Amino acid sequence: MSIDKDKIKHVAKLARISLDEKKTDSLTKDLSSIFKFIEQLNELDTKKIEPLSSILNEPLRSREDEINDGKIKDQVLENSPKKNEEFFIVPKVVE
Amino acid sequence: MTDITKKSLTQIVKAIKNKEVSSTEVTSAFIKNIEKSKKLNAFITTCLDQALKKAKEFDKKQKLNLLLPGIPIAVKDLFCTKGVKTTAGSKMLENFIPTYESTITENLWSEGAFLLGKLNCDEYAMGSSNETSFYGNVVNPIEDKYVPGGSSGGSASALAADLTPTTIGTDTGGSIRQPASFTGTVGLKPTYGLCSRWGIVAFASSLDQAGPMTKTVEDCALMLESMAAFDKKDSTSIKKNKENYSKNLKDGIKGLKIGIPKEYRVENMPKEIDNLWENGKKILKDAGAKIIDISLSHTKYALPTYYIVAPAEASSNLARYDGVKYGYRSTKGSNLIEMYENTRSEGFGDEVKRRILIGTYVLSSGYYDAYYLKAQKVRKLIKEDFDRSFKDVDAILTPSTPSAAFKIGEKKDDPISMYLNDIFTVPANLAGIPAISVPSGRDKKGFPLGLQLIGKTLDEQKLLNIALAIEKRSVFKQSLKKWWEN
Numbered sequence A: 001m002s003i004d005k006d007k008i009k010h011v012a013k014l015a016r017i018s019l020d021e022k023k024t025d026s027l028t029k030d031l032s033s034i035f036k037f038i039e040q041l042n043e044l045d046t047k048k049i050e051p052l053s054s055i056l057n058e059p060l061r062s063r064e065d066e067i068n069d070g071k072i073k074d075q076v077l078e079n080s081p082k083k084n085e086e087f088f089i090v091p092k093v094v095e
Numbered sequence B: 001m002t003d004i005t006k007k008s009l010t011q012i013v014k015a016i017k018n019k020e021v022s023s024t025e026v027t028s029a030f031i032k033n034i035e036k037s038k039k040l041n042a043f044i045t046t047c048l049d050q051a052l053k054k055a056k057e058f059d060k061k062q063k064l065n066l067l068l069p070g071i072p073i074a075v076k077d078l079f080c081t082k083g084v085k086t087t088a089g090s091k092m093l094e095n096f097i098p099t100y101e102s103t104i105t106e107n108l109w110s111e112g113a114f115l116l117g118k119l120n121c122d123e124y125a126m127g128s129s130n131e132t133s134f135y136g137n138v139v140n141p142i143e144d145k146y147v148p149g150g151s152s153g154g155s156a157s158a159l160a161a162d163l164t165p166t167t168i169g170t171d172t173g174g175s176i177r178q179p180a181s182f183t184g185t186v187g188l189k190p191t192y193g194l195c196s197r198w199g200i201v202a203f204a205s206s207l208d209q210a211g212p213m214t215k216t217v218e219d220c221a222l223m224l225e226s227m228a229a230f231d232k233k234d235s236t237s238i239k240k241n242k243e244n245y246s247k248n249l250k251d252g253i254k255g256l257k258i259g260i261p262k263e264y265r266v267e268n269m270p271k272e273i274d275n276l277w278e279n280g281k282k283i284l285k286d287a288g289a290k291i292i293d294i295s296l297s298h299t300k301y302a303l304p305t306y307y308i309v310a311p312a313e314a315s316s317n318l319a320r321y322d323g324v325k326y327g328y329r330s331t332k333g334s335n336l337i338e339m340y341e342n343t344r345s346e347g348f349g350d351e352v353k354r355r356i357l358i359g360t361y362v363l364s365s366g367y368y369d370a371y372y373l374k375a376q377k378v379r380k381l382i383k384e385d386f387d388r389s390f391k392d393v394d395a396i397l398t399p400s401t402p403s404a405a406f407k408i409g410e411k412k413d414d415p416i417s418m419y420l421n422d423i424f425t426v427p428a429n430l431a432g433i434p435a436i437s438v439p440s441g442r443d444k445k446g447f448p449l450g451l452q453l454i455g456k457t458l459d460e461q462k463l464l465n466i467a468l469a470i471e472k473r474s475v476f477k478q479s480l481k482k483w484w485e486n
Helices: A005-014 A021-043 A073-078 B009-017 B023-035 B048-060 B103-110 B153-160 B177-183 B217-227 B271-286 B299-320 B336-347 B350-363 B369-389 B415-422 B426-431 B460-473
Strands: B043-046 B072-076 B114-119 B167-170 B186-189 B210-214 B257-261 B290-294 B395-399 B435-442 B448-455
Touching: A005 A021, A005 B350, A021 B299, A021 B350, A021 B369, A021 B415, B009 B023, B009 B217, B023 B048, B023 B072, B023 B114, B043 B153, B048 B072, B048 B114, B072 B103, B072 B153, B103 B114, B103 B167, B103 B217, B114 B153, B153 B167, B153 B177, B153 B210, B177 B186, B177 B435, B177 B448, B186 B217, B186 B460, B210 B217, B217 B435, B217 B460, B257 B271, B271 B290, B271 B395, B271 B435, B271 B448, B271 B460, B299 B350, B299 B369, B299 B415, B299 B426, B350 B369, B369 B426, B395 B460, B435 B460, B448 B460
Parallel strands: B072 B114, B072 B167, B257 B290, B257 B395
Antiparallel strands: B043 B114, B167 B210, B186 B210, B186 B435, B395 B448, B435 B448
16 A cells, blocks of 8 residues: 555544645655555465454453542643633634 | 662662661762763753652651662653653653652552652653654763663663662563663563553553663562552553562573574574574573574564554554643644644654554554554464463573664664664564563673563563573673763
């Protein structure tokens, strides 16, 4: 599969990263060589192989659905780059 | 008086317990070294006053029955530390001050240790040379202008330069073992799930594992004992009894079977790496182990698999950096989407962007089966290779890295050649099994080289014992001129 500039632009949009033309060019070059490397995997026939879903030998634990923390609003807001006493503040989303 | 900062962690602990030295004296000695170490750029943040205060508090009310009594420790800046800036080597977290403490650091503090500072690392642990850090590259104390490896490069550099008696790193594809190998130190990546991931800035959650980096194998056992514990806050934490790794450490490997995987003899392997490996085999054989040739036939596919799985998980983990809840926010953009896009464009460095894009691509609609699902299938084959081999052998011996430390800038513009650094370390992460790098020789420039031992799930004790056998018999001895202090 070849990687072209349009594909990079599309993926960057999905990943919410803005790229200028120069960056798009260099990333197109980098990712083309990386995908060529990755595509060595196509040498392997894996039709009958079950994909690995967990590296642990036992299934993931489930926990009781109970409240064990909370009332830490100040802590949650503390590192926000823009906030008031109650909320995170973002650019206007409704007119 | 002999220089306390040159001693092993175990020796320092013993000296404090025997009241031959106080925690304040130990801490002051390391602080003195740190203050002269600017050239190495190993630290992002230091907490020297705070550490000295903790040392004095400890000396007033000595609790000597703990594992790490009054020991100052600097940690990789990927572990969240309450009230102390945690950057993950990124501009994105330049001002991030966690309101909580990671489980692993908490475990160390409850054994009597305290924080000396936060160590430089590749941005979000993505790198093999510490050159992707927003805070500048770290220098290897072995020689100026050489990389210390990565991503735990600051940790390795600080440890080798006697700036901290021990340290901790994280290893997603080799980030503990490769820098340990490059700096002549010991580094262990434990079994996935043995050390809690809670409070560690996430890179690739099915691969990330914290582990000790130390001057000796004995220190490594002591540190693992202090770190490893079941944690209900980490859903993949393994529930098991605590083990006494340091007390059970013994140099007795008679009759153990050591596998030598033929696939690790890669094309164009430098002669000195080959010699190192041969020498390792000889050491173990002389110590009474049996050397057995084995095959791990999918080894070649480990790196390509890793470069699908790790970026996929990273793209998902790093989606949280949106400029809203914490971290950097761009001032540019007229609406929410533009704010996100500019924040992430300005906040992340090149390597992180590269991996987010790879990850987003392999998970995107129409490509998921061809890449991500395919990689998970091959990952299964790689794990099965190991499962099969461990029916016949107790551990596997390989070189840790395909070369010694390289020059800063040498591989920076070629991602694939940088990725190839991790060729021997990545398989253990994919299989979730433990692996340790122990310094064992030198290349022709005199730079350290490490041997890697890979073990079965939760077989850390055996790995440590074999590593001890190598350490005791190898000719490697760390001796650094402190050129950076001038």
